[in-house]
Amino acid sequence: MAAGTRSLLVLLAAALPIHAADPAVDSEDRERVKTVARISPAVVAVVTGGGSGVLISEDGYALTNYHVVGGQGPALRCGLPDGNLYDAVVVGLDRIGDVALIKLLPREAGAKFPHAVMGDSDTVKVGDWSLALGNPFLLATDFTPTVTFGLVSGIHRYQYPERGMFEYTDCIQSDTSINPGNSGGPLFNTRGELIGINGRGSFDKRGRVNSGVGYAISINQIKNFLGHLRAGLQVDHASLGAVVSSSPEEEGSRPRVLVSGLISSDAERRGLQLGDELTRFAGRPVGTVNQFKNVLGLYPKGWRVPMTVRREREGGGTETRQMLVRLMGYERQVQGEAPKPPAPGRPKPPGNPDGGKPAADSPAMKLFEARPGFANWHFNKLARDRLLAGLTAKTDLSSTTGDWVVRANAKLGEKGREGTAVIRWAAGTEGMPDRVMALIDGVDFTLEPLKTDLPAASLRDPPGSGGMLTALYHFRQLMLKGKSGFVGESSHGGVEPYYPPLEKEPDDLFKARLDAEIIRASLGGVDTRFQFTTGQGGTRLAGMESVLDKEEDPCEIHFDDYREAGGKSLPFKISVFHGGRPYCRLEVQSWDLK
Amino acid sequence: MGPEVTLLAAALLLVSPAEETLGEVASKVNARLVKIYGSGGVKGLPGYGTGILVSPEGHILTAANHLPDSSDLRVHLADGTRLSAKVVASEPELDAALLKIDDKTAAGELPHFDIAKASKAPLLAPGTGVLAFSNQFQIATRDEPLTVQRGVVAAITTLQGRIGVFEAPYSGSVYVIDAITNNPGAAGGALTNRKGDLVGIIGRELRNDQTQTWINYAVPLGATVASRGTQGRMLSLAELLEKKEKYRPSGRPDRAGRSGDWNVRAGWILVPQVIDRTPPFIEEVEANSPASRAGARPDDLIVYVDGTPVPTIAALRDILEKYRPGDKVQVEVRRQDRLQTLVVELEPPPKPPANPPR
Structure with missing residues (x-):
């Protein structure tokens, strides 16, 4: 004793x-205890699919993994740490990036959700502590999240896709325990900011449970796709249109990335050549193929990003070039069921009878509409109509159904030769169809867009503009008729970077970009992307691009210097570019709208 | 008493450097580690691993697994430089191998760990926080930094591990850690304290002998182990690293364990019996011995003794116990790809020395 x-x-x-x-x-x-208490309420148990998620807005948007909700149907059931089950609907899907955006429905109309604050995952460092919250093994039947804590083991990690899906680029590696059911759940830094979505691990011989190596999709990557996801899109990732490989392996060599193959692509049209050394891509230095793939994976198809190459100059020396490249799509049509990702396995719901599938009459189904190419057409329509309503609020031209005339001083071509321009949109009358006419420095061009069998060349008039008249016809359709101006398609295209024309090219073009919301519209076989900025000045059409042929450069028109004219906000600077070169820059003298 | 205490505290402050963040520690350690590539990719044996730079000339400490057996060994330095390397020594009984990069341009001023100092440091106590650095799962390529995991020393114990059906050759002390390092490619990685001082080398993918669970372990830099192949000899990791050559324990080899001179003498010296299944390869043939008279040569593999197969050194020993000095025994050996028949007239074993070496 x-x-x-x-x-x-x-x-x-x-x-x-x-x-x-x-x-x-x-x-x-x-x-840490305080932080966990603060962030826990935003953690979602995605009951349908058996995973986790995290709320990112007070109106119920939440992030999770594609592999959690993919194939589960549009209506879901989710649990929150308040102990309640919620109906939820799939909004946007990113199969390749393994991300899904869902929306929880409040139990009472207008009720607000607790939500996480998104951090800046580019500031995450190796050796930082991290917190993973989620619902491993579906342990908590009251949906209280499990908290695990660990070290950031690596950043800018690249994990190969499996059968074309679930490519984890530039992801965060941590030794924080990730187990079946953690998929889709949040990874936080110690300040409680959301830095990633846990979704993958490296598993070897112990089954799909924690191996000390988990991967989270960086929140900064997700931010690039969020505009697309909110618009109900089924997003695609990007490819460059060129094959890059490590420089020939020599003893004692440091890695370099060389262009070793090229297909017909925007990159090729922008002047990329075989043998070019890629040094920067989308604002980040590139020294290895993995680094390149890491950066490429951060962006959706169709985004334009700058890239810098170094090239041997004839007669010795090297030159560097910066080019703005439009990224091509990545996804090959993956047939059949989704493959099993190398993610933590899906836990078996432990006898939770009402947990699994939502009822067929789930209120979530009111927020769903199917359409090929879209994860949820309902949300796309909402986004499109909201954007166009914003445009009309500033510039409502729906009553000006007559002729429109713009008179301007023009700077023509790359050299900026002084001249004049008159653009006339003539409204169709009996026996006289719609016409778009341009009088550029005394030369007359006319397009009758509704005429069938138009020669290809006239669609591209004036020569060198890439189809300015065709694009301007689409402009009138949009401003006059909105979404009903396009019989082909008009949908929201998410968020893309927009590069306003600048007098002098900045060292890093990527910093000069603006975020633009996109309307995709199609008419007469011509696809146009309208680019809107939605800053403090309200919704504004900043630019548009009309693609007459996917193998050609589009006609780009930029609108700037908006002024009030006749109670409407109208652009007084209009510049037309084709293939990266200016065709004309107009200083508008007058808008005449009838 | 009082002033002395104050002085002591001041001295402590002076020697302890400003606290580095774990990120700074990680990049410091990473600069001293390499990625190793060689043969593998089959039967769960990865073709990649991790190594620790231990000299400015490019000596690399790694695990003595299958990787150092590769004919074409390559290493990637922390900055992505790609170099070829050769094995200086592979010592399974120490669970360690020493490589050296070939290139002379990179050598001379490589960042490295001061092994001489580190191997003299006392063992970390259980409960001490550690960091584990490795290229497990080949996550990092070229200049990408290795994986860092955190854990604590859970225990210090002797290793009783298995590789498949084989017993692990290393039987010395190990740190058992709670970080999951038992993953492909982690072997040869660095275990450091939280300040980034090297304390051990991450071990191989072994299972515990008794529980059949995967062991996360590291061999302490100060490891010494009693050789099984050369009974009574102590092998030391520090000595291997200091000499930087094929490790030959000092002193006379214990012939009883190694030569096959059991109850009879043939005069062949077999390879060290590292594991139970070590086959009876002849390493050396003593001059003027029954074996040399019969025409035995180094690298011969003894396959049959009087028609009985002898797959292991243990089997050879068992069968020779039935013979007496003066017996003639027919031995089939495999030499290159052919079988040779030798007739060995066995002699009495040499008398043990009066004072056996310890």
């Missing part, structure tokens, strides 16, 4: 100084 007491005392004596040793550790521990 006495001996027992003594050893207990010894133990206490040994333990006390250790406990009291580092007040910093104590306070860090307390902070």
Whole structure:
């Protein structure tokens, strides 16, 4: 007895100084406990599909993995740490990036959801601590998330896709325990900011449970796709249209990335050549193929990003070139069921009868509409109509059904030769169809867009503009009739970078980009993307691009210097580019709208 | 008493450098590690691994697994430089191999760990925080930094591991850690304390002998182990690293364990019996011995003794126990791809020395 007491005392004596040793550790521990309490309410248990998720907005948008909700149908059931089950609907899907955006329906109309704050995953460093919250093994039937804590083991990691899907680029690797059911759940930094979505791990011989190597999709990648996802799109990732490979392996060599193959692509049209050394891509230095694939994977198909190449100059020396390249699509049609990702396995719901599938009359189905190419057409229509309503609020031209005339001073061609321009949109009358006419420096061009069997050349008039008249016809359709101006298609195209024409090319074009919301419209076989900025000045048409042939450069028109004219906000600077070169730059003298 | 204490505290402050963040520690350690590529990719044996730079000339400490057996070994330095390397020594009994990069341009001023100092440091106590650096799963390529995991020393114990059906050759002390390092490609990685000081080398993909669970372990830099092949000899990792050559324990080899001179003498010296299944390869043939008279040569593999197959050194020993000095025994050996028949007239074993070496 006495001996027992003594050893207990010894133990206490040994333990006390250790406990009291580092007040910093104590306070860090307390902070972490507080952080966990703050971020937990936003963690979602995605019951349908057996995974996790995280709310990112007070109106119920939440992120999860594609491999959690893909193939589960549009209506879902989700649990929150308040202990309640919620109906939810799939909004946007990114199969390749393994991301899904879903929307939880409030239990009472207008009720707000707790949500996580998105951090900047580019500031995450190796050696940072991280917190993973989620629902591993579907442990918590009351949906209280499980918290695991660990080290960021690596950043800018590249994990190969499996059968064309689930390519994890530029992802965050951590030794924070990730187990079946954690998929789709959040990875937080110690400040409680959302830095990634846990979705994959490296598994070898122990089955799909924690191996000390988990991967989270970086939140910054997801931010690039979020505009697309919110618009109900089924997004595609990007390819360059060129094959790059490591420089020939020489002893003692440092890696370089060389262009070793090229297909017909925007990259080729922008002047990329075989043998070029890729040094920067989308604002990031590139030294290895993995680094290139990491950066490429961050962007959706169709985005334009700058890239810098180094090239041997004839007669010695090297030159560097920056080019703005439009990214091609990535996805080959993957047939059949989704393959099993190398993700933590899907846990078996532990006898949760009402947990699994939502009822067929789920209220979520009111927020769903199927359409090929879209994850949820309902949300696309909402996004499109909201954007066009914003446009009409500033510039409503729907009543000006007569002729429109713009008179302008023009700077023509690359050299900016001075001249004049008159653009006339003539409304169709009896016996006289719609016409778009341009009088450029005394030369007359006319397009009758509704006429069938138009010669290809006249669609591209004036020569060198890439189809300015055709594009301007689409412009009138949009401004006059909105979505009903396009019989082919008009949909929201998500968010893309927009590069306003600048006098002098900046060193890093990527920093000069603006975020633009896109309307995709199609008429007479010509696809147009209208680019809107939605800043403080309201919704504004900043630019448009009309593609007459996918193998050709589009006609780009930029609109700037908006002024009030006749109670409408109208652009007084209009510039037309084709193939990266200016065709004309107009200083508008007058808008005449009838 | 009081002033002395103050002085001591001041001295402590002076020697302890400003606290580095784990990220800074990680990049410091990473600069001293390499990725190793060689043969593999079959039967769960990865063709990649991790190594630790231990000299400015490019000596690399790694695990003695299948990788150093590759004919074409390549390493990638932390900055992505790609170099070829050769094996200096592979010592399965120490669970360690020493490589050296070939290239002379890179050598001379490579960042490296000071092994001499590190191997003298006392063992970390269980509960001490550690970091594990490795290229497990080949996540990092070229200049990408290795994976870093955090853990604590869970225990210090002797290794009782298995590789498949084989017993692990290393039987010395190990750090058992709670970080999951038992993953492909992690072997040869660095175990450091939280300040980035090297304390051990991450071990191979082994299972615990008794529980059949995967062991996350590292060999301490100060490891010494009693050789099984050369009984009574102590092998030391520090000595291997200091000499930087094929490790030959000092002193006379214990012939009883190695030569096959059991109850009879043939005069062949077999390879060290590293595992139970070590086959009876002849390493050396003593001059003027029954084996040399019969025409045995180094690298001969003894296959049959009087028609009985002898797959292992243990089997050879068992069968020779039935013979007496003076017996003639017909031995089939495999030499290159052909079988040779030798007739060996066995002699009495040499008398053990009066004071056996310890």
